[in-house]
Structures are given as C-alpha cells and as structure tokens.
Amino acid sequence: MRNSPLFGTRALVDQFKVAMQTVVPPNTLNRIDIPSWPEGDPTYDARMAWGVGDSSLELAIRVALTSDIPLARAEDVRLGPARIPVVIAPYLSSTQRQKATELGWSYWDATGNMQIRHANPLVFIEREGAARNPNASSEPRGLSSLKGRGAARVVEYLLTYPNRGAARDIAREAGVGVGTASRVISLLRYENFLVETGGPGVRIDDREALAHRLVQDYSFVRSNRAKRYYSNLGRDGALLALQRNGVRHAVTGLRAAADVYATWERPMALPSTDLWLYVTDVKEAERVASLVPDARGGDILVAEAPWLESGNYLAANPPRAYPWRVAFDLMSQPGRHAAVGDDMVKELVARTSTS
Amino acid sequence: MTAAAPEYVLARRALLDVLDVLEAHQESLVLVGAQAVYLHAPGDFGVPAYTTDGDLTIDPDVLAYAPDIDTMLRNADYFAGQNPGAWTSPSGVHIDLLVAAGVASGPGRRSASLAGHGLPTARRTPGLEVALVDNSVMTLRALDPSDERVRDLKVAGPAALTIAKLAKLRERLDLGKEDRVLPKDAGDLLRMLRACDARAIGNQLSVLAAQPAIDAVIAPLIRWSAADVGARESQLARLAVLAAQGTEPDRQVDGSLRALISTLVEAFR
Numbered sequence: 001m002r003n004s005p006l007f008g009t010r011a012l013v014d015q016f017k018v019a020m021q022t023v024v025p026p027n028t029l030n031r032i033d034i035p036s037w038p039e040g041d042p043t044y045d046a047r048m049a050w051g052v053g054d055s056s057l058e059l060a061i062r063v064a065l066t067s068d069i070p071l072a073r074a075e076d077v078r079l080g081p082a083r084i085p086v087v088i089a090p091y092l093s094s095t096q097r098q099k100a101t102e103l104g105w106s107y108w109d110a111t112g113n114m115q116i117r118h119a120n121p122l123v124f125i126e127r128e129g130a131a132r133n134p135n136a137s138s139e140p141r142g143l144s145s146l147k148g149r150g151a152a153r154v155v156e157y158l159l160t161y162p163n164r165g166a167a168r169d170i171a172r173e174a175g176v177g178v179g180t181a182s183r184v185i186s187l188l189r190y191e192n193f194l195v196e197t198g199g200p201g202v203r204i205d206d207r208e209a210l211a212h213r214l215v216q217d218y219s220f221v222r223s224n225r226a227k228r229y230y231s232n233l234g235r236d237g238a239l240l241a242l243q244r245n246g247v248r249h250a251v252t253g254l255r256a257a258a259d260v261y262a263t264w265e266r267p268m269a270l271p272s273t274d275l276w277l278y279v280t281d282v283k284e285a286e287r288v289a290s291l292v293p294d295a296r297g298g299d300i301l302v303a304e305a306p307w308l309e310s311g312n313y314l315a316a317n318p319p320r321a322y323p324w325r326v327a328f329d330l331m332s333q334p335g336r337h338a339a340v341g342d343d344m345v346k347e348l349v350a351r352t353s354t355s
Numbered sequence: 356m357t358a359a360a361p362e363y364v365l366a367r368r369a370l371l372d373v374l375d376v377l378e379a380h381q382e383s384l385v386l387v388g389a390q391a392v393y394l395h396a397p398g399d400f401g402v403p404a405y406t407t408d409g410d411l412t413i414d415p416d417v418l419a420y421a422p423d424i425d426t427m428l429r430n431a432d433y434f435a436g437q438n439p440g441a442w443t444s445p446s447g448v449h450i451d452l453l454v455a456a457g458v459a460s461g462p463g464r465r466s467a468s469l470a471g472h473g474l475p476t477a478r479r480t481p482g483l484e485v486a487l488v489d490n491s492v493m494t495l496r497a498l499d500p501s502d503e504r505v506r507d508l509k510v511a512g513p514a515a516l517t518i519a520k521l522a523k524l525r526e527r528l529d530l531g532k533e534d535r536v537l538p539k540d541a542g543d544l545l546r547m548l549r550a551c552d553a554r555a556i557g558n559q560l561s562v563l564a565a566q567p568a569i570d571a572v573i574a575p576l577i578r579w580s581a582a583d584v585g586a587r588e589s590q591l592a593r594l595a596v597l598a599a600q601g602t603e604p605d606r607q608v609d610g611s612l613r614a615l616i617s618t619l620v621e622a623f624r
Contacts, residue, residue, distance in 0.1 A: 230607040232614045234401035237549040290614070297604045 009063045013046045016061065016088045016108050020050070023116070023125045029053055035061070043072075050084075055121045057082050062105075064089040064192075074104030084118050091133045093191045095213045099206065133190060143183035147217040149224060150180040152328070153307050155214045158188075159207050159324040162352075166200035175307040207352075211328050211345045220252070220276065220303065220329040227282075228298035229291040235275040238289035238300060239318050245288040248280040250313035252329045253301070256320040257340050264347065268340075276329065278305035278313070278321060323348055362407045364498040366390065369448030370409035371497055371504045376431045383418035384411045385490050385509045387453070387483060387519055392543045394493055395513050396550030401603040401611075402542035402595075408449035412483045412511070415458055415469055424452070425473025439466035440478030452476060455483035457572060482522020484572045486511035489563055513551035514559040517619070520544040521576040528590050541591055542598025545608070548615040557622025564623070573623075581620040584613040591616065 013035050024030035031051035038044060046061040060083050074085040086106040089096075092113055100107045101115065108114045112129025146155060157165075157174040165173070171181035185202060188194050193210050195203040204210055220226060231238035242249045251259075253276030258268045279285040282304055291300065314320050321329070327348060330341030359367075370390060374381065386394075388410030397404070429435070432445040440452040454467035459479035461468025467479040489512040497504050511519065520540050527536040548556065560577070564570040583591050592609040599608045 230604070230610070232611040233549045234399070234603070234611070236399045236401075240398075240550070292607075292610060292614075294607070297606060299603065299607070 009045055009065065012063055012065070012088055012090065012110065013048075013061060015110055016086075017048065019108060019112075019114065020048075020059070020116075023114070023127070024052060032059075044085075052123070053121070055082075055123075057084055057118060057121075057123070059083075060085045062087045064092075072103070081120070084116060084123070086116065089192075091130065091192075093133070093213075094131070095209050095216075096192060098212075099209050143187050145217040146184065146187065146214050147219070147223055148180075149305075149307065150174075150176040151184045152214065152218050152223055152325075154181050154184040155188075155210065155218075156322070156325050156328070158202075158204050159211060159328075159348075160322060162204040162207055164201060166202075169201075175309060175312060208345050208349050211324070211331065214328050215332040215341075218328065219332045221301070221333070223332075224278070224303035224305065226276070226301045226303035227293065228295050229286070229300045229302055230294045230298045231300055232290040232292060235300060238275070238291065241289045242277075242279070242285060243318065245284075247284050247288055248308055249285065250278045250305070250308055250319045250321045252276045252278060252303075252321040252326050254330065254337065254340060256326045257330060257344060259316065259320055260323050260326060260344065264351075266347075270336075274299050274301060276301045276303070278303050278308050280305060280308050359498045360403070360405050363393075363405055365446065366406050366409055366448055367495075367498045368502060369444045369446055369450060370411075371495065371502070371506060372444060372446070373409065373411070373428075373433075373442075373450045374495075374506050374508065375504075376427055376433075377424065379422055379427075380413075380418060380424065381508065383414045385414065385486050385511055386410070386493075386495070387412045387486050387511045387516065388451070389539070389543055391510050392516055392520075392547050394495070394510055395516070396546045398550070400546040400549045401608065402546050402599045403602065404546075405539070408451060410451045410453060412453045412455060412480070412486050413467075413469065413477050414487050415454060415460070415467075416487075418469060418472075420471035423472050424469070425476045435475050438478060439463070439475045451478065453478055453480040453483055455479075455487060456481040457484040457568060458487065480522075481526060482519045482572065482576070483515075485515040485518045485560075485563060485569055488566070488569060489515035489559065512559070513547055514556050514563060517544065517547055517556050518560070518573055518576055520547070521580055522572070524591065524594070525576060525579055536594065538594040538597035541594030541612070544591070545595045545598070545612050545615070548619065549611070553615040553618040554622045557619040560619075561623050577620055577623050580616050584616045589613060 017032055020032050021030060029051055033049040035046040035048045037046055043062060044060045045063040048059045050057045050059050064087055084106055086108060087100050088108045090110045092107055092109040097107055097113060106116045109129060111134055112127055114125060114127040116123060116125040153174040153176050154170060157170055167182045167185050168178055171178040174181065193204060193213065195205050197203050233241055253274060254272030255275055258272060261268050277300065279302055282302060285291060285302060314322060323344065327341045327344035330337045367390065377384065389406035390409055393404045428442055434443045436443060442450045442452065444450055454477045456479045459467035465478055466474055467477045468474065469476055490509045491512060492507050493510040495506045495508050520543055524540050560573050564573050580591065583589050592612045595612040596605045596608045
C-alpha cells in the first residue's frame with residue numbers, strides 16, 4: 001500500500017466506503033466490496049469493486065492524509081475503462097477539489113464533499129460538505145485570508161522559490177515580519193498547500209493552485225491601495241520622469257507581462273493600454289511624474305509598495321516586478337488581465353518544471 | 356519600442372539623401388520639423404511618431420555663395436514645387452528648405468532671397484529664428500537597418516522646436532482655414548513638452564528671450580498660447596486630442612496639453 005506508514009489510511013477508506021453506500025437511490029444495486037490494498041502501487045492506496053445498477057466498476061483510491069493531493073492527470077496513470085480514480089482526504093479545500101476535477105480525479109472528503117464521475121457508464125454523484133476545514137485545533141490564529149500586502153509578498157516568495165526556507169528566512173527575504181510569514185505559512189499548511197520537508201523548511205508542489213488560491217483573496221488594486229491617475233507626461237513620460245528623479249518603482253500588469261513574454265520569445269499580440277506601477281513613495285511619484293488623479297478613466301494605476309527594495313524587483317529598463325508577482329497581479333483583475341495572468345502561471349510552472 | 360512607420364523610414368532616408376547632395380552647405384543647415392522633434396523625443400508619448408517629409412532651415416549668415424543650391428538639387432533630380440523651397444526628392448519625399456522670416460531678405464512675400472542661389476530655393480517661414488540660436492549637433496541615422504549612413508547635423512533644440520510648432524499652428528489657425536491646420540503639429544508639440552520637460556523649455560526660452568530679436572518672436576507666441584489654453588475651448592488642446600485619437604482618452608490629452616503649456620508659460624515669466 002502506497003500510504004501504509006501513515007496512520008488513518010484504512011480508517012479513511014472505511015469512512016469512504018460507508019459514504020458510498022448512501023449515494024445511490026433505494027432499490028438500486030449498490031454493492032461495494034471489501035477494499036484490497038495493492039502492494040507497491042505508487043499511485044493508489046486501495047481498490048474497491050463497485051457494482052452499481054447493471055455496471056461493474058472499480059474505485060481506485062488515493063488517500064491524501066497530508067497535502068498529498070494527486071498531481072498527475074488521472075488518464076496518465078494507466079486506468080482501465082471501468083476504473084474511477086478517487087482522491088480521498090479528511091478535508092479538501094475548494095481549490096484542491098477544483099484541481100482534482102481538472103486533473104480527472106473524483107474526490108471525497110470526510111466532511112462530505114464528494115464528486116464521483118465516470119463517462120461510460122455515465123456516473124455523476126455530487127455532494128457538498130464543509131466549506132472550511134472543521135479541524136479547529138489547526139486553525140491558524142489571526143489570519144484567515146491572503147488579502148494583505150504581506151501575505152502576497154510571502155506567497156510571491158514561495159512561488160518564486162518553492163523549495164526554500166523556514167518562516168524566519170522567508171520573512172527576511174520577503175521583507176515582512178516573522179509573525180506575518182508564520183501566519184501565512186500556517187494558513188497555507190492548514191489549506192494543504194505546503195509539503196513538509198522533514199526539516200525546518202516547507203515546499204510548494206502545486207504552484208498553480210497556490211496562485212489561484214492567493215487571488216481568491218488578493219487584489220492588485222485593493223491589497224496595494226492602487227489608485228488611478230493619468231500623467232500630463234503620458235505613460236512613457238511618467239516612467240521616464242520616475243527614472244530621472246530616482247523614485248523607486250517597478251512595472252507590473254500587462255506591460256510587464258509583455259516584457260516577460262518577450263524574454264520567452266512569445267510576443268504578446270495586443271499592446272497594453274494601462275500602466276501599472278509599484279512605487280515606494282506615492283506622493284513623490286505624483287509630483288515628479290505629474291500624475292493627475294482620475295478614478296474613472298486614468299490609464300496609470302499606482303500601488304503602494306513599501307516592500308519594494310533592491311532585490312525584490314528586476315532592475316530592467318523600465319524596472320519591473322518578478323514574473324510571479326506580475327502573474328498574480330494580473331490574475332486578480334478581470335477580463336483579459338486574468339486570462340494573461342493565468343497563461344503566465346501555466347508557462348512559469350512549465351518552464352520551471354522542465355528546466 | 357515599436358518599429359518606425361514605413362513613411363517615416365522613407366522620410367529619414369530622403370533627408371540623408373538631400374544632406375548628401377547639400378554636403379557643401381551643411382554648416383548652414385539646421386534640422387527642424389517632426390524629424391527633429393523625434394530625435395529629442397523618441398519613444399511612445401501617447402502620440403504616434405509619424406512624418407512624411409524633411410524640414411531644413413538655412414542660416415543665411417552662414418550659407419556660402421556657391422555652389423548654387425537650386426542647381427545642385429535639380430542636377431540630383433529633385434523637382435521644385437509650386438511653393439518656394441518645396442522640393443520633391445527622386446523617391447517622392449517632400450523636402451522643405453526654409454529661412455526664418457526674421458532673417459530672410461528680398462522683396463518676396465513667400466520666397467527668401469539667398470545670395471548666389473536661385474530664387475525658389477527656400478521659403479521664408481515665421482518662428483524659425485530661435486532655431487538659429489538654439490541648436491546642437493546630433494547624430495542622424497537611417498531608420499532602415501540596411502542603410503548604414505550616419506551624419507552629424509545641427510538640430511534645433513526643444514525650445515526652438517516648441518516655438519516653431521506654436522508659430523506654425525498660430526499662423527494656420529489665424530488664417531481660419533481648418534483644412535490647412537494639421538493636428539499632427541499639436542501632437543508633436545505635446546510630445547516635445549512631455550519628453551523634454553516643459554519647465555526646462557520655458558526656462559530656456561526665458562534665457563533666449565534676452566536677445567530682443569528673439570524675444571520679439573517668442574513673447575507673442577507665449578502670450579497667445581497662454582490665452583489659448585486658458586480659454587474654455589482651447590484650439591491647441593482640440594488639435595492635440597485629434598492627434599492622439601485612439602491612443603489616449605481625450606480628457607487626458609486635453610488636460611495634459613493645457614497643464615504643460617501652463618508650466619512652460621510659468622517658467623518663461
């Protein structure tokens with residue numbers, strides 16, 4: 001059995017079996033056999049034959065007691081036509097459930113969240129359980145969302161360096177307090193995004209899911225108190241003025257994305273119409289770049305970034321935020337921005353995993 | 356940066372061509388017009404960089420008596436247009452040879468007499484006087500990568516170009532012929548003020564105005580532009596908005612041009 005050293009595997013499979021016995025209408029055949037525990041199978045912990053209606057299926061079960069959710073597409077793991085891959089866990093967050101679905105896995109958790117699917121014969125069972133992890137003892141104190149600037153910095157660091165660091169190191173590198181870093185890490189651990197390394201550090205396996213989780217709470221505009229302006233100098237003139245006057249700034253948004261795509265030799269078809277900027281000193285930026293507040297139609301979005309220090313952004317011309325920051329800033333806004341951000345995340349993951 | 360428009364590439368090539376032809380007189384030539392603006396203000400300033408011609412002003416005090424520019428151009432297959440100083444290159448690009456009205460001699464209303472040179476050679480043009488005192492040598496390169504020519508040439512400074520654009524716009528607006536007023540000139544003016552610091556341009560004009568002959572050109576244009584952008588309906592702002600159409604919201608362009616000219620005027624006083 002893949003998971004045999006972990007206490008609770010058999011108990012969870014038993015709970016799942018009980019839950020499966022309640023999902024079929026009365027007077028319909030619903031026979032679930034005793035689970036078998038395949039030795040040496042790297043993907044599944046248990047298998048159960050499932051006779052439902054006129055069909056004979058097999059539930060191939062992967063138990064996720066920690067954050068060990070399936071990362072491979074289900075069709076890539078040599079399934080038979082009658083086999084349904086199911087990931088089961090004490091609790092699966094909405095992001096994890098969505099991810100499992102995207103990868104072709106059915107799922108169940110002990111709070112009652114369930115989706116069992118099969119194409120032929122057609123099976124579709126869906127139940128709703130808890131929206132939050134009911135295990136209160138591991139509930140992180142003082143942080144229930146990732147909407148703050150500090151949280152975004154920590155997540156940016158974890159996305160950029162997925163295999164590094166304890167809270168203290170992350171805090172130092174990300175330019176946030178140790179308390180902030182610890183609370184963010186606790187929340188991410190609670191939501192099963194972190195893989196324990198056995199040492200003091202943590203590891204992120206699914207950066208795409210983490211980026212999506214961040215933007216459930218984070219917004220480039222709200223989290224960074226970004227305001228809209230236009231510049232009497234035009235967008236390029238504003239950038240030039242910031243540079244000439246030594247105001248620390250970094251470009252993000254579509255304009256920064258275009259630069260990143262250019263380095264990937266994938267030019268963006270449409271130019272950006274807005275300029276998104278992080279600056280350390282908004283008042284100074286307003287003065288030197290001749291910025292005029294224009295909440296309705298301004299084409300320059302200026303965000304406060306007290307964390308913007310040398311090493312936290314790319315000293316290019318113009319200076320720009322690091323790609324993961326650019327990606328989730330875009331994802332946090334609607335329409336074309338979100339689509340480009342999403343694409344960037346996929347590309348960033350692909351590039352890192354193949355390099 | 357976006358690639359230059361093909362017309363602009365052609366115009367730069369034609370400018371280098373005419374400079375080759377007029378090499379003997381290069382010391383007397385100062386580049387003015389849009390190509391000079393783009394040398395000082397490259398990049399995207401909300402208004403597209405686009406021109407189809409080349410404008411050179413001639414300093415009559417420096418111009419040698421010979422060889423005759425008229426003959427040189429005709430021998431190189433340039434055609435003289437109906438207007439004095441309006442030449443067409445063999446590749447079909449317009450080259451304007453201009454003389455600042457304040458230094459032009461001769462009885463003609465439009466043509467400028469240049470001793471030793473044929474009469475239609477150059478056109479007298481108001482507002483170019485400042486370019487004769489506010490210029491610096493810059494390196495002019497072809498925009499076509501296959502053309503490796505490089506030439507050092509006097510180029511009018513931002514202050515001179517601002518006055519030249521204001522003079523041209525005022526002259527045409529005063530004529531009341533809407534079809535002769537080019538929004539592009541207002542767009543170039545906005546580009547110049549955005550890229551080259553309106554306050555610095557105002558300060559430079561203030562220094563240049565210490566010469567009475569130059570002040571006589573600058574001061575009326577500054578007063579006119581201040582009145583225009585202070586009015587509810589600004590002609591300059593309206594034209595700049597037309598020039599930037601589709602690239603920037605109208606309200607921003609209107610507000611920018613008014614604010615930048617006000618800054619320039621404030622610095623000039």
